[in-house]
Amino acid sequence: MSHTAHIPSHRKPRRSASKMALRAGVTGGVLSTLAVAGASGAASAAEPVTQTIELPTLTTDLSTQVAQSADATQQAAADYQLQAERDEAFTKAADQAKKDQAEAEQKAAAKKKAAAAARAKAEREATEKAASRSTERTTLAAAAPAGSTETAAAPASGSVASVISFLKAQVGDAYVMGGTGPSSWDCSGLVQAAFKQAGVDLPRTSQAQSTAGTSVSLSSVQVGDILYWGGAGSAYHVGVYIGNGQYLDAANPSKGVVIQDLSGYPASGAVRVL
The missing domain is CATH 1.20.5 (Single alpha-helices involved in coiled-coils or other helix-helix interfaces)
Structure with a gap:
């Protein structure tokens, strides 16, 4: 025994049972608390695992994107x-x-x-x-005797010759206003029919026939040219020049179809269609 043991103030107090129980209870409470805290911490630590529930959503979005x-x-x-x-x-x-x-x-x-x-x-x-x-016109003009009022017969072939031949065949026919043959004529009807023999389709009236071809001067008129009286486009009479200063036309009811001298009835102009 210590030399101070008999001194009450220096003795170690004994632990009472109640205090030990109290300490045991506290210790148990602390341990319980720690256990609870540990469990809570473990639960907290496990929370990221619960987030894997969202993985199917992420996988669905990824599938949609793909x-x-x-x-x-x-x-x-x-x-x-x-x-x-x-x-x-x-x-x-x-x-x-x-x-x-x-x-x-x-x-x-x-x-x-x-x-x-x-x-x-x-x-x-x-x-x-x-x-x-x-050539045809030269032949027709040269064949007529000098000073004759009649023109020699035209050649049987050729466009101009066919016109002159047809016209001469109608000499003596009657003049009838609007006549187109075969035995009565007016001036433009006779000219139209004559040129048809050469394959030329002339208009029906003297006004239109006066502008049907190429205009030529009276000083250079040739056999087969159409002569007209009055203005070009407004002519009132037509005939055909047959050479030697003569023309053939359906003159009027008193004369019929005749051959006349230009000197007695000068034309106003001429056109050439052949």
Whole structure:
């Protein structure tokens, strides 16, 4: 024993049972509290695990995005194919247009060439025809005796000759206003019928016949030219020059179809249709 043990103030107090019980209770409470806290902490620590419930939602959104991306890719591919088809169609159309243009140009060139050939042929025929008419008129004029009031018979062939031959065959026929043959005539009806023998379709009236061909001066009038009295386009009478200063016409009811001298009844003008 310590030398101070007999001193009450220096003795270690004994722990009473109640205090020990109290301490045990406190300790148990603390442990319980810690256990509860630990459980609570464990529960808190487990909370992130409960967030995995949202994973299906995230997976659904991702699937939707993937599907949308696939749709967009498919649409882009379809658009690309459509554009490619349009480009191909445009290229074909452009090629066809070039081909059509080339064919059109070839046709136009061929048509132009044919027109030029036809024009050259027409000019050649017109030259030959003019030379033939000149020869016919010279023959008709030279065949008439000097100072004669009658013209010699015209050649049996040729456009001018056919006109003169027809006219002379009607000499002595009656004059009838509006007459067109075969045995009675007015002035324009006779002229129209005569030129029809040469394949020329003249208008019916003297007014229209006075402007039907090329105007010529009376000083250069030739056999077969149409003579008119009155103004061009308003003529009141027509006849045909047959050479040697003479013309043939359906004069009036008292004379009928006759051959007359221009000196006795000078014409106002002349036109040439042959």
